[in-house]
Amino acid sequence: xxxxxxxxxxxxxxxxxxxxxxINWRLVAAVVVLQAxxxxxxxxxxxxxxxxxxxxxxxxxxxxxxxxxxGMVSFGHAVYFGLGAYGLALSITHxxxxxxxxxxxxxxxxxxxxxxxxxxxxxxxxxYAAMLTLACAEVTYAVVFQWFDVTGGDSGISGHxxxxxxxxxxxxxxxxxxxxxxxxxxxxRVVYSPLGLTIRAVGQNPARAAALGHGRKSxxxxxxxxxxxxxxxxxxxxxxxHGNVFPDYVGVLFTVDGLLMVVLGGLYSFGAGIYGAIxxxxxxxxxxxxxxxxxxxxxxxxxxxxxxxxxxxxxxxRRVVERIGRRL
Amino acid sequence: xxxRTLLRISTVLALAAGLGGAAQAADPVKIGYVGGISGxxxxxxxxxxxxxxxxLEEINAAGxxxxxxxxxxxxxxxxxxxxxAKQARDLVLTEKVDxxxxxxxxxxxxxxNPISQQYGVPLVSAISGTHKATVDFGHPFVFQTQxxxxxxxKALAEYAARQDWNNIVTMGLDYEWGRTTVKVFTExxxxxxxxxxxxxxxxxxxxxxNLTSYITAALSxxxxxxxxxxxxxxxxxxxxxxxxYGLLERTELLTFLSTESYMSLGKDIPDxxxxxxxxxxxxxxxxxxxxxxxxxxxxxxxxYPNDWGMLGYDAMYIIASGIDAAGGTxxxxxxxxxxxxTFDTMRGxxxxxxxxxxxxxxxxxxxxxxxxxxxxPTMSDVNVxxxxxxxxxxETVKALRAAAAK
Numbered sequence: 001x002x003x004x005x006x007x008x009x010x011x012x013x014x015x016x017x018x019x020x021x022x023i024n025w026r027l028v029a030a031v032v033v034l035q036a037x038x039x040x041x042x043x044x045x046x047x048x049x050x051x052x053x054x055x056x057x058x059x060x061x062x063x064x065x066x067x068x069x070x071g072m073v074s075f076g077h078a079v080y081f082g083l084g085a086y087g088l089a090l091s092i093t094h095x096x097x098x099x100x101x102x103x104x105x106x107x108x109x110x111x112x113x114x115x116x117x118x119x120x121x122x123x124x125x126x127x128y129a130a131m132l133t134l135a136c137a138e139v140t141y142a143v144v145f146q147w148f149d150v151t152g153g154d155s156g157i158s159g160h161x162x163x164x165x166x167x168x169x170x171x172x173x174x175x176x177x178x179x180x181x182x183x184x185x186x187x188x189r190v191v192y193s194p195l196g197l198t199i200r201a202v203g204q205n206p207a208r209a210a211a212l213g214h215g216r217k218s219x220x221x222x223x224x225x226x227x228x229x230x231x232x233x234x235x236x237x238x239x240x241x242h243g244n245v246f247p248d249y250v251g252v253l254f255t256v257d258g259l260l261m262v263v264l265g266g267l268y269s270f271g272a273g274i275y276g277a278i279x280x281x282x283x284x285x286x287x288x289x290x291x292x293x294x295x296x297x298x299x300x301x302x303x304x305x306x307x308x309x310x311x312x313x314x315x316x317x318r319r320v321v322e323r324i325g326r327r328l
Numbered sequence: 329x330x331x332r333t334l335l336r337i338s339t340v341l342a343l344a345a346g347l348g349g350a351a352q353a354a355d356p357v358k359i360g361y362v363g364g365i366s367g368x369x370x371x372x373x374x375x376x377x378x379x380x381x382x383x384l385e386e387i388n389a390a391g392x393x394x395x396x397x398x399x400x401x402x403x404x405x406x407x408x409x410x411x412x413a414k415q416a417r418d419l420v421l422t423e424k425v426d427x428x429x430x431x432x433x434x435x436x437x438x439x440x441n442p443i444s445q446q447y448g449v450p451l452v453s454a455i456s457g458t459h460k461a462t463v464d465f466g467h468p469f470v471f472q473t474q475x476x477x478x479x480x481x482k483a484l485a486e487y488a489a490r491q492d493w494n495n496i497v498t499m500g501l502d503y504e505w506g507r508t509t510v511k512v513f514t515e516x517x518x519x520x521x522x523x524x525x526x527x528x529x530x531x532x533x534x535x536x537x538n539l540t541s542y543i544t545a546a547l548s549x550x551x552x553x554x555x556x557x558x559x560x561x562x563x564x565x566x567x568x569x570x571x572x573y574g575l576l577e578r579t580e581l582l583t584f585l586s587t588e589s590y591m592s593l594g595k596d597i598p599d600x601x602x603x604x605x606x607x608x609x610x611x612x613x614x615x616x617x618x619x620x621x622x623x624x625x626x627x628x629x630x631x632y633p634n635d636w637g638m639l640g641y642d643a644m645y646i647i648a649s650g651i652d653a654a655g656g657t658x659x660x661x662x663x664x665x666x667x668x669x670t671f672d673t674m675r676g677x678x679x680x681x682x683x684x685x686x687x688x689x690x691x692x693x694x695x696x697x698x699x700x701x702x703x704x705p706t707m708s709d710v711n712v713x714x715x716x717x718x719x720x721x722x723e724t725v726k727a728l729r730a731a732a733a734k
Contacts, residue, residue, distance in 0.1 A: 045418055142533075155438045163442060242409075242413055248435060
């Protein structure tokens, strides 16, 4: 008995000694291996669903950097997602880029627009800044939708890149897994680096951060550009996944999807985007399959989750893990 | 497990396999429907789904196609391209459908098109108007049974050339449909009647509710007609706001008016507006059409089918006849069958040409009139512009394909 207590105390000190912000490589490896196995053994349709979840996990995680940590709200984040896909398509169709360069161009276009719109949006705070992100999104959507000589209008751009680069679904899934894993680990590094500390400080108390010499605007702008870049990575992957791009990708529905994933996943938690993407996409797929009024069903489930666990799925997971930990 | 049990199990398994084989012989033809049941297309698609279900019942009651019953798996694209693609892929891979149909918006059609190409599953579009899927990005297994944008632009020019109009102002919604239709219209009209002057081109924004500045700009040219490529609320605003400027007294107006517009706008549409439509039930006076309309109304509380319903019903019959003639669902045989037949549809006899798998579907243009026959206005003196006149030339198709492949 005494020995047992000693073991528990030892493991607790080991836990306490561990840097909570270091990447838990064992966990990452386990998740990646599990996901890779799933991708290889699952039938194509499940593979497609897994690919979609991975892409949206990255998009929602990028958005989460703003929502949970930098103290900003973006009501137009699909712009940076969609522009990744448009950057890829337009650089190939209009500038004759080879596909590899096009893939690199996608996220860079998103980051560029993140910089331009970000400069505008950080001038304001709170709801005013959020409204400005919405305005930027509306402008982008209108241009993409109407400038059809360049963007193809509502019938979009197709045929510029082979669907999934011509790879088999599980092969492309493994590519997406690699890219998304690296990108999410980079986001983790950003959040828990000195820069991330500054971003969080500005997000939590801008006045105090300013007193310490960290100007709100520049820090939020950096966070905005990083978020736009990684949203662009997700969008570029999505563009390759479908082999096309449409104005919908920069539209309000994709923005709402991202926001819902983060809220569902649990604000103020790094995993929000990942949990949110898994659950939201699952609901979205299943509910539409079995119910005519699927939107209502998804809506009700989201309301219930938010009421039962305001800290979202991340909070729920944390509580469950803690309880199991205590039992052990 | 003793040998006897093993024997029993294997007998049962063998029987089951045998029965499975027998069932396979009479397996139904499986068709996957992907359409905007919800979302932006929801208002149009509901009638198409109802109509297609009626056609399906009739076809199956008459023995199906190629001796097999037809089964349709209905899926909602939510009018989102990525969702449409996902549903189409699901239908092909898990439901193992032999053929895809449906599609409403251009983007959804364009998103499903490559899936049809990739898996070699025929896609028959019943109600999407973009020409890009069959012309620019056409492949052997994508088919279109309704007039597309290029055809409609030409039909409008044909109609305008028959009128006594020498000075026209165009007013197209500022997006692909509006721009392309106006472009084709002006080009074709210049060929048909070079003396007609297009004095101004106006491009109201989509969703714009205040059209007064466009109305005054148009009227300042004192045109003989305004050619509007507008729909729904755009047409509604133009007519309502134009009233205070005496728009309809000072000029003629031609605009897109399909059945659901007449139903929703009702008496707001005055007599004397020139409208164009794709499948106006009231103008199709054949036994086939009348029987369908009666059946549809009976099943749906006296509601009339809209244009998309008419197109959907025709599309289902075209698919079934194609499968019947091909003796099954082999994509190439299906295509050859469609290309070699004449289809007796509610819109008259239709044929498909092989270069772009497009049907010579007619366009309908006429003048609005409130009559006692219906609780909403309809078009009278309907001009049917046949598809043979409006289909783009083979050179145009080749040029557009070459540009798309670049």
